[in-house]
Amino acid sequence: QLQLQESGPGLVKPLETLSLTCTVSGGSISSSSYYWGWIRQPPGKGLEWIGSIHYTGNSYYNPSLKSRLTISVDTPKNQFSLKLSSVTAADTAVYYCAREEGVHEHRIDDWGQGTLVTVSS
């Protein structure tokens, strides 16, 4: 049973960098079949896809966040990470890590429980 667990600070100051890590258990992050991604959801609002990465390092990002975003992978630790710079209150959200699969039949088939990150001074 694959499990994904987000970890990182729950409070980040404006203009600082938000950093989260997702630890994958019950499966290897080094599988050619999957991408590993981040999705967020501001309180009371809808889902926003942030970006995802393959274990080889190939990544793709939401164009609206690309200039502030870095997603990286650490295969020995079976983890992947998110860094979002210059945050504002608009970046306050529940952040989910997830596993993505497929191209034409793309799906996000496993999700972490999510972690709330608040941007406030």
Add this chain to the structure above:
Amino acid sequence: SSEVTQDPAVSVALGQTVRITCQGDGLTTYYASWYQQKPGQAPLLVIYGKNNRPSGIPDRFSGSSSGNTASLTITGAQAEDEADYYCNSRGSSGNYMVFGGGTKLTVL
């Protein structure tokens, strides 16, 4: 504005059939996937591809697609189907993903 649009809210009588739709340019080339989200929970994949259900998803959930529109149909809606539903597809350039704004389903 979102590249993928959904109706904000839909209602259905218990036991009846409801269709939730999603429109976007990327849907002319790529299939949508559909997610159910209940309050306080992570989203759950219910349909992907042409019409595929993950293990454990009831067969009252089905998917279809035509042109730039994807649809999620619940045949015989149950009280436990009341939730927010999101579609997800590739953006118009194909190299990123995008969610629709979500549809709140109320089962009357």
